[in-house]
Amino acid sequence: MKVNWGTAIVLAFIGFIAFIMYFVISMNIDDKYNHDLVTDDYYQQELKYQEDIDKVENAKKLLENISWEKTTKGILLNFPNNLRVKDIKGKVFLYRPSNKQLDFDIPISLSNRNLLIPDNRLLDGRWNIKIDWSYNGEAYMFKDDINY
Template sequence: MKINWGTSIVIAFALFISFILFFVIKSHNPNNKHDLVSEEYYKDELKFQDEIDKQNNVKNLEEAFIVQKNSDGIEIQFPSQFTNDNISGVVIMARPSNKALDFETAIQLNNNKLLLSKSNLVEGNWNLKIEFSSEGTPYLYKKSIQF
């Protein structure tokens, strides 16, 4: 049987439509999770200049934060000017690929160090966010880390 050019065009259109329908059906699969970075991203956008100011406060510190992976988890060394008495805030660990793994820890320093236990961490990419204040000055430190 010989296929003429008209039949070939109809077959090509049918294959193209099938190709497009496959991706439409696949994208609407309820098993696909599309988590937002933030549920209230419009409100967060309005506060963006505050974040920039807090990050600039961190850049103006004499010492830098040191974040290291060790056998117990992730160790964060704060600059020596911060002690448990003059600091309050939280450390937020966000997993970009799975919102269910995100957690938050209050800052409790031990010799200017904070340990995030590996029992809370899964191997992969994490976004570290340290939001704190000391003596009335707000600070924000962000870093993407691989655990």
């Protein structure tokens, strides 16, 4: 059977469309190509983004900001020395960009200047930490990436 140019072009278009449709369908059906947003309430957080920027700027104005260090027991957060511990309130959010089921938050309750995030809650890999805290009515925020 002879195939002329017109038939070959139509077959090439059909083959190309079938190739593209295969990838579109497989990307939508397969769970390993997950299309989740970083957080479930992404759009609500986007609306409050300017508040977060203001909190980060407030934290930069402090004499000493929050620091962290990796220890054998977990991650140790060090709050500024010049602040009264009992007036510090807030939450620590840890989220894992690769798996949202591992995300968790811890309320800040300090008896000294340090807060320990236990090792049993953290898996090896990248974590994003966000500490949203307040001191005497002023709001602050600390953000960092942790490779644990």
